[in-house]
Amino acid sequence: MADKHxxxxxxxxxxxxxxxxLAAVRALEHATPEEVAEKVKQTHPGxxxxxxxxxxxxxxxxxxxxxxxxxxxxxxxxxxxEEIHAHLNCESCGTIIEVPIDATASFTQSLLxxxxxxxxxxxxxxxxxxxxxxxxxxxxxxx
Amino acid sequence: MADKHxxxxxxxxxxxxxxxxLAAVRALEHATPEEVAEKVKQTHPGxxxxxxxxxxxxxxxxxxxxxxxxxxxxxxxxxxxEEIHAHLNCESCGTIIEVPIDATASFTQSLLxxxxxxxxxxxxxxxxxxxxxxxxxxxxxxx
DNA sequence: CACTAATTGCGAAAGATTCGCACTTGCCGC
DNA sequence: GCGGCAAGTGCGAATCTTTCGCAATTAGTG
Ligand SMILES: [Mn+2]
Ligand SMILES: [Mn+2]
Ligand SMILES: [Zn+2]
Ligand SMILES: [Zn+2]
Numbered sequence: 037m038a039d040k041h042x043x044x045x046x047x048x049x050x051x052x053x054x055x056x057x058l059a060a061v062r063a064l065e066h067a068t069p070e071e072v073a074e075k076v077k078q079t080h081p082g083x084x085x086x087x088x089x090x091x092x093x094x095x096x097x098x099x100x101x102x103x104x105x106x107x108x109x110x111x112x113x114x115x116x117x118e119e120i121h122a123h124l125n126c127e128s129c130g131t132i133i134e135v136p137i138d139a140t141a142s143f144t145q146s147l148l149x150x151x152x153x154x155x156x157x158x159x160x161x162x163x164x165x166x167x168x169x170x171x172x173x174x175x176x177x178x179x
Numbered sequence: 180m181a182d183k184h185x186x187x188x189x190x191x192x193x194x195x196x197x198x199x200x201l202a203a204v205r206a207l208e209h210a211t212p213e214e215v216a217e218k219v220k221q222t223h224p225g226x227x228x229x230x231x232x233x234x235x236x237x238x239x240x241x242x243x244x245x246x247x248x249x250x251x252x253x254x255x256x257x258x259x260x261e262e263i264h265a266h267l268n269c270e271s272c273g274t275i276i277e278v279p280i281d282a283t284a285s286f287t288q289s290l291l292x293x294x295x296x297x298x299x300x301x302x303x304x305x306x307x308x309x310x311x312x313x314x315x316x317x318x319x320x321x322x
Numbered sequence: 323c324a325c326t327a328a329t330t331g332c333g334a335a336a337g338a339t340t341c342g343c344a345c346t347t348g349c350c351g352c
Numbered sequence: 353g354c355g356g357c358a359a360g361t362g363c364g365a366a367t368c369t370t371t372c373g374c375a376a377t378t379a380g381t382g
Contacts, residue, residue, distance in 0.1 A: 049348055049359060069339085084362045089339065091360090105250060107303060110338065124296045125303075133294050143286035151276050152310030153267045159306040160250060167295030192328060192379055212370085227331045232370065234329095253369065 046098035056080055057091040061101050062115045066123075066132055072113065106132065106161040123161035128169035132161070189241040196226055200234040201258075204244050209255045209266075209275055249275065249304040266304035271312035275304070 043050050043058070053076070060075035061067060067075070073088040092113055095101045103111045106125045122140055124133040137157065144155040186193050186201070196219070203218035204210060210218070216231040235256055238244040246254045249268045265283055267276040280300065287298040 051348070051360065053361070082362080085338095086340080086363080087361055094360095105248065105303075107248060124290065124294060124298070126296075127299070127302070133296060135290070135294065139289070139293065140286070143283070143289075146282070146286075147267065147278070147305070147307075150282065151267060151278065152313075153269075153276060153305075153307050154310075154313045155267070155305055155307040156270070157305070159270070160248075160303050162290070162296075162298055162300070163302040164290075164296050164298040167297075170295075170297045187380095194329065194379070196330070225331080228369095229332080229371080230330055237329095 042100070046100065048094065048098060052080060053083055053087050054091050054094070056083070057088055058095055058100060058115075061092070061095070061113045066104075066106070066112045066114050068110050068112055070110075102158065104159055104161060107163055120158050122157040124166075125161040125163055126166035126169055127163055128165055128172075131166050133166070185243070189243065191237065191241060195223060196230050197234050197237070199223055199226070200231055201238055201243060204235070204238070204256050205258045209247075209249070209257050211253050211255055213253075215256065245301065247302055247304060250306055263301050265300040267309075268304040268306055269309035269312055270306055271308055271315075274309050276309070 043054060048054065056076040056079055057072060060072045064071055064075060069085070069088050069092055072092065073083065073085050076083050076088065092101065096103060099116055101113050102116050103113050104123060106112055106123060107127060120137045121134040122137060124135060140157050144157065147153045147155050186197060191197065199219040199222055200215060203215045207214055207218055212231050212235055215235065216226060216228050219226045219231065235244065239246060242259055244256050245259050246256050247266060249255055249266060250270060263280045264277040265280060267278060283300050287300065290296045290298050
């Protein structure tokens with residue numbers, strides 16, 4: 037559960053909705069706002085989807101959660117942790133593989149050297165096919 | 180402009196709308212369906228947005244255009260060329276830097292070796308900040 | 323030129339996210 | 353503890369983007 041103080045410490049009011057949204061993001065890993073709402077409804081059935089959206093934005097502003105774009109679907113939220121990671125998103129089965137950011141360091145460095153580009157690999161996923169799906173071409177969903 | 184035969188050669192009917200959509204994608208580079216429609220309207224004001232969407236899909240199915248996701252905004256289409264490229268998308272100013280795919284080969288190889296993941300860097304952009312925007316923090320648009 | 327299937331235009335529908343606004347509630351000071 | 357007020361919530365409507373159904377049009381074929 038969300039520690040009572042971490043929200044207050046960020047200057048946020050402590051509401052049941054806000055606590056539950058944060059807890060849901062932590063529990064679900066890479067959840068859409070819709071999925072977060074679904075989870076929160078288990079404990080607080082009356083919560084409104086707007087409230088979920090607003091709290092996700094608020095929690096992101098204070099750094100407790102982050103969003104990323106995994107591809108066709110909508111935005112997904114995950115809890116901020118000390119270990120930043122990139123997402124490898126299989127476009128056939130939707131599996132997400134997390135890659136520690138230092139496994140990508142030489143690549144991002146080369147983009148900096150070659151193009152002056154400061155890469156944020158956490159924000160957008162890297163698309164592709166996982167091993168399993170790659171070996172079953174008939175399952176290829178159109179990206 | 181679009182060569183009359185290339186559409187027929189793909190088994191597609193040659194309609195003014197279809198030709199103009201293809202020409203617009205080629206002229207615009209990384210355009211949204213909306214932008215494509217806007218461009219086509221200069222020559223063919225009556226074109227319907229649905230027709231643009233349908234033609235983009237059709238042209239993609241025969242390989243003449245491709246879409247990619249640059250981030251928050253919607254899908255963008257560009258003409259298929261022999262040189263596949265990844266997109267570096269500056270989240271502040273929207274600039275897109277194209278990176279030849281072989282500049283990314285050692286990275287994608289490392290994802291294959293480490294995770295069995297077959298990467299398609301053309302489909303989703305790589306987010307970050309261009310040199311200019313990186314040096315003017317006040318311009319940071321929220322991603 | 324006539325026929326048929328593909329394509330188009332149009333309006334409505336669907337899905338995702340945002341907004342306006344009146345009502346409620348957490349929090350601060352007294 | 354209590355009151356006041358700004359922050360937060362619920363609700364419904366508005367937006368924005370993309371898709372669909374269907375009747376009318378049109379490209380391609382012979
Ligand atoms: Mn896609
Ligand atoms: Mn984003
Ligand atoms: Zn997969
Ligand atoms: Zn920039």
